[in-house]
Amino acid sequence: MEKFTRRDFLRLTGAGAATGALGFPLTLHAEATANKDAKRAHVVIIGGGFGGATCAKYLKLQEPDLNVTLIEPDKQFITCPFSNYVIAGFRSMRNITQRYDVLEKKHDIQVVHDLALQVEAAKRKVKLKSGKTLSYDRLVVSPGVDLTWGAIKYYDPVTANYMPHAWKAGPQTLLLRKKLEAMRNGGRFIIVAPPNPYRCPPGPYERASVVAHYFQRYKPKSKIIILDAKDEFSKRKLFVDGWQKLYPGMIEWVPGSKGGTAKSVNISRMTIETELDTFKGDVINVIPPQNAGRIAYMAGLEDATGWCPVNPMTFESKKHKGVYVIGDAAIAGEMPKSGFSANSQGKIAAAAIVAELRGQPPAEASYANTCYSLLAPDYGISIAGVYRATPEGIKTVPESGGMSPMDADADFRAEEAKFASGWYASITADTWG
Amino acid sequence: MKRVTRAGAMLALVSILNACQTSPSPPGTPDPVTASATSHDKPAPAKPGITPEAARNLANNCFTCHGPNGRSPGSIPSLTNLSAYTIARKLKQFKDDDSFSTVMGRQAKGYRDAEIEALANYIAGLKK
Numbered sequence: 001m002e003k004f005t006r007r008d009f010l011r012l013t014g015a016g017a018a019t020g021a022l023g024f025p026l027t028l029h030a031e032a033t034a035n036k037d038a039k040r041a042h043v044v045i046i047g048g049g050f051g052g053a054t055c056a057k058y059l060k061l062q063e064p065d066l067n068v069t070l071i072e073p074d075k076q077f078i079t080c081p082f083s084n085y086v087i088a089g090f091r092s093m094r095n096i097t098q099r100y101d102v103l104e105k106k107h108d109i110q111v112v113h114d115l116a117l118q119v120e121a122a123k124r125k126v127k128l129k130s131g132k133t134l135s136y137d138r139l140v141v142s143p144g145v146d147l148t149w150g151a152i153k154y155y156d157p158v159t160a161n162y163m164p165h166a167w168k169a170g171p172q173t174l175l176l177r178k179k180l181e182a183m184r185n186g187g188r189f190i191i192v193a194p195p196n197p198y199r200c201p202p203g204p205y206e207r208a209s210v211v212a213h214y215f216q217r218y219k220p221k222s223k224i225i226i227l228d229a230k231d232e233f234s235k236r237k238l239f240v241d242g243w244q245k246l247y248p249g250m251i252e253w254v255p256g257s258k259g260g261t262a263k264s265v266n267i268s269r270m271t272i273e274t275e276l277d278t279f280k281g282d283v284i285n286v287i288p289p290q291n292a293g294r295i296a297y298m299a300g301l302e303d304a305t306g307w308c309p310v311n312p313m314t315f316e317s318k319k320h321k322g323v324y325v326i327g328d329a330a331i332a333g334e335m336p337k338s339g340f341s342a343n344s345q346g347k348i349a350a351a352a353i354v355a356e357l358r359g360q361p362p363a364e365a366s367y368a369n370t371c372y373s374l375l376a377p378d379y380g381i382s383i384a385g386v387y388r389a390t391p392e393g394i395k396t397v398p399e400s401g402g403m404s405p406m407d408a409d410a411d412f413r414a415e416e417a418k419f420a421s422g423w424y425a426s427i428t429a430d431t432w433g
Numbered sequence: 434m435k436r437v438t439r440a441g442a443m444l445a446l447v448s449i450l451n452a453c454q455t456s457p458s459p460p461g462t463p464d465p466v467t468a469s470a471t472s473h474d475k476p477a478p479a480k481p482g483i484t485p486e487a488a489r490n491l492a493n494n495c496f497t498c499h500g501p502n503g504r505s506p507g508s509i510p511s512l513t514n515l516s517a518y519t520i521a522r523k524l525k526q527f528k529d530d531d532s533f534s535t536v537m538g539r540q541a542k543g544y545r546d547a548e549i550e551a552l553a554n555y556i557a558g559l560k561k
Binding site: 347 | 543
């Protein structure tokens with residue numbers, strides 16, 4: 001009898017090839033999964049925002065017997081979309097608060113209100129703050145963004161109580177609203193806008209617009225200054241055109257090349273130091289640079305950019321097999337970091353996971369995005385895109401998407417504002433309903 | 434880096450498969466698409482080159498704005514109770530700027546006619 005060597009074993013099982021670049025035996029795990037009933041596999045999802053909640057729901061829609069656990073620290077989810085309207089005073093916090101009861105009861109998803117602290121990708125385990133450990137067959141990580149504290153000198157969780165970021169909706173949203181309400185007529189409101197990439201590219205400029213709407217009615221002598229790290233921003237021409245029509249002389253934008261980049265904050269003087277100047281404000285909103293949520297870093301899913309590289313067809317991590325990263329934390333090519341993008345990616349990741357568990361190749365991926373911004377409650381603009389996976393990453397389909405027309409009339413803007421509300425009702429129903 | 438090439442290979446494979454399905458069959462061989470569409474009583478038969486799973490992925494993009502399975506809870510029109518023909522015709526009109534829209538023209542331009550037909554079939558075939 002011939003000696004049966006380890007090399008023969010690897011050749012026969014194909015494990016040699018699979019081990020290759022990643023260094024752990026993929027084939028052995030694939031066998032373990034195949035032995036289990038694919039339908040009974042356990043998918044754990046970290047993060048109950050637009051990406052994670054959508055993915056959980058669409059996994060169950062496609063494979064009702066699948067065991068799906070959603071880990072989310074908060075009992076309810078306050079959306080960043082539409083939080084600018086709470087800051088401007090024409091929506092309530094209740095309007096932007098989503099619950100998990102439909103996902104639990106109607107879709108049979110286990111929602112665990114806990115915080116994921118660590119992922120052991122090699123052992124397929126997630127450690128939670130409560131001390132529990134969950135085993136998974138597939139993991140989806142949808143942690144959103146973390147604010148990069150200290151990237152602007154002295155801007156940290158303490159100074160953020162004096163100069164709110166309001167970029168994660170919740171108490172910070174109300175804090176900024178209260179400060180604007182308390183501001184004198186004739187005061188100066190400063191918004192510090194972040195460098196790319198960051199959550200919700202048009203968000204800082206929509207915020208300036210709707211706060212201008214509030215000022216115009218209640219504090220008309222007030223001014224808004226946007227100190228920007230960038231020289232260009234999403235839908236800029238449409239925003240600037242709208243500002244001239246609706247709020248002439250009220251909003252000033254200082255681009256990075258003209259000294260707009262914030263270097264440090266001073267809460268006792270209420271100033272922002274930029275490369276060229278010092279700006280004093282009555283209310284200051286600092287939206288700092290951002291990176292992928294903490295758990296992505298702890299799990300080793302990030303690359304040197306601070307974001308997570310993924311396969312554009314499936315959103316499976318390029319760092320760890322069996323782990324998918326969706327939403328703001330992922331590097332998604334030309335897709336913006338938006339709630340809509342996260343929702344779209346959640347569906348594709350769900351489809352890819354179900355296909356893989358069934359031993360099938362993933363179906364061709366298709367992604368979309370539409371982001372509405374309001375310049376006033378009856379003045380809406382939008383940007384849209386349709387995207388495909390290519391070997392070079394996710395690309396916009398040529399000729400598709402783009403901005404609302406520049407020359408549209410008031411009826412068109414009002415129609416888009418109406419659709420913005422419909423958009424919110426639909427996307428939240430698609431995600432949590 | 435290995436994973437990138439694998440993804441690329443997968444894409445190439447998918448396009449080859451699609452190409453195979455759309456290319457005319459030699460005379461005498463049964464058309465696999467028609468054969469499967471008639472022999473199985475499946476809802477929303479896929480158009481040549483677009484698998485039912487790919488059609489679902491395309492259609493899922495619609496539900497973010499038009500609501501779950503096309504049932505809109507707000508001011509955006511629902512897609513329920515529309516025939517596949519109506520959905521596809523309307524989308525093609527939006528795509529060709531033959532019908533007024535705010536955003537649908539920009540969206541519809543992202544899809545080939547065959548994809549529009551496949552996603553329209555999928556949506557019309559969903560349970561009401």
